[in-house]
Amino acid sequence: GENVEQHPSTLSVQEGDSAVIKCTYSDSASNYFPWYKQELGKGPQLIIDIRSNVGEKKDQRIAVTLNKTAKHFSLHITETQPEDSAVYFCAASKGFLNSGNTPLVFGKGTRLSVIA
Amino acid sequence: NAGVTQTPKFRVLKTGQSMTLLCAQDMNHEYMYWYRQDPGMGLRLIHYSVGEGTTAKGEVPDGYNVSRLKKQNFLLGLESAAPSQTSVYFCASSYGGRREKLFFGSGTQLSVL
Numbered sequence: 466g467e468n469v470e471q472h473p474s475t476l477s478v479q480e481g482d483s484a485v486i487k488c489t490y491s492d493s494a495s496n497y498f499p500w501y502k503q504e505l506g507k508g509p510q511l512i513i514d515i516r517s518n519v520g521e522k523k524d525q526r527i528a529v530t531l532n533k534t535a536k537h538f539s540l541h542i543t544e545t546q547p548e549d550s551a552v553y554f555c556a557a558s559k560g561f562l563n564s565g566n567t568p569l570v571f572g573k574g575t576r577l578s579v580i581a
Numbered sequence: 582n583a584g585v586t587q588t589p590k591f592r593v594l595k596t597g598q599s600m601t602l603l604c605a606q607d608m609n610h611e612y613m614y615w616y617r618q619d620p621g622m623g624l625r626l627i628h629y630s631v632g633e634g635t636t637a638k639g640e641v642p643d644g645y646n647v648s649r650l651k652k653q654n655f656l657l658g659l660e661s662a663a664p665s666q667t668s669v670y671f672c673a674s675s676y677g678g679r680r681e682k683l684f685f686g687s688g689t690q691l692s693v694l
Contacts, residue, residue, distance in 0.1 A: 474621070497681055508585070508671050508685030509624070554623060558681060568614060568639075569683065573623035 467492040469557050471572030478545050479580050486575045488555035489537040495557040498531060498538045499569070503552040513540070545579045552576050583607055585686035587672050593692045594662045602657040602689050604672030612675045613655035614639075614683065615647060617668040624671065630655055662693045 499514035556569040626639030673683040
């Protein structure tokens with residue numbers, strides 16, 4: 466089955482700097498790659514996602530890039546702010562719930578701390 | 582519109598006790614999921630449901646049972662709790678038009694002593 470590796474496990478940045486979190490996946494058939502943000506005491510929330518037919522996607526200060534050949538994708542946060550402090554999870558899926566495929570497989574998470 | 586609501590929020594059990602976690606969603610979503618979150622392990626899928634009356638096993642189903650008798654509810658049962666089931670449990674749901682976008686509840690912190 467799919468295996469998703471996420472690095473680093475913890476990341477500290479100064480406010481205003483950029484943060485990058487990287488994930489690799491094992492199944493070349495995976496075609497959907499979301500990123501979830503989990504604030505303290507809350508459930509994860511989808512912040513951005515990308516499909517395998519796209520190489521990059523941006524939404525204000527966050528962006529995701531995908532390299533299908535290398536089977537890795539990354540989350541980029543620019544101009545970080547204290548409210549960006551949270552745990553971030555990457556995930557991967559192939560044919561979500563089609564033909565018996567299971568739902569998302571998550572990475573182990575990255576705890577991002579933005580220091581004011 | 583409350584979204585996904587989990588009850589209880591906290592629970593302490595003794596080894597061997599049983600309990601049921603309730604997940605309710607008011608978004609008319611077809612798909613529902615139970616995940617557990619452990620330190621350093623991320624989110625792992627326990628069971629899921631693609632519609633009322635259906636359930637399927639996820640990555641770590643052993644020791645858990647589920648039921649989806651009503652579309653809006655998804656119950657997770659522990660018949661004989663073990664310390665290894667100490668975890669934070671998250672329920673999520675999604676809808677057919679965008680089934681891969683999961684909406685999560687706020688979690689249940691379960692401790693088994």
